[in-house]
Amino acid sequence: GAVVSQHPSRVICKSGTSVKIECRSLDFQATTMFWYRQFPKQSLMLMATSNEGSKATYEQGVEKDKFLINHASLTLSTLTVTSAHPEDSSFYICSASQLAGGNEQFFGPGTRLTVL
């Protein structure tokens, strides 16, 4: 149980285009989902926290208009990187919690974004 999927697993895009990444909880309802970014050989950096049906809470330094997050249902959250640039190339990982304010987070397999 507690499986989280992400799609796509890899994406290559041209500079200036937008990319959407989906995160799904397959066998549980996720009231809270988290989006992380990880650069090579570094730890995970939290970008934002999203609760179903409400606006995401972004971490300091993360541009809301550049990283659009939607959590429209209890099993799906999306991250859209708008007007992507090479510096946005990274490994994006989502996680989900089963209960509001619950502790355990289950992570997706990640999405490798490369912006040319």
Place this chain on the structure above:
Amino acid sequence: GENVEQHPSTLSVQEGDSAVIKCTYSDSASNYFPWYKQELGKGPQLIIDIRSNVGEKKDQRIAVTLNKTAKHFSLHITETQPEDSAVYFCAAIPGTASKLTFGTGTRLQVTL
């Protein structure tokens, strides 16, 4: 906010030996401490966790200990195998929040 420090950054052990990774945290209100294993190109996988009302937890070859007074917790892997090679992250969640604060990671290499 919470700050989690993790040591060592790299660890090389021979197959069959034990490996120990240590983390310290700053927020005394933290009450949940998970450990994640991340293989190359994959997302983190929860391998064991401990809550602040427990001092030690074991699951086969993996154990975690927590010292609330000293605010540190450790991951112990016994009888290491080559498939244990990965990056391990500790994390903590303060009592009033749901956000994980991660350590900097430990790259474990198990050699034959």
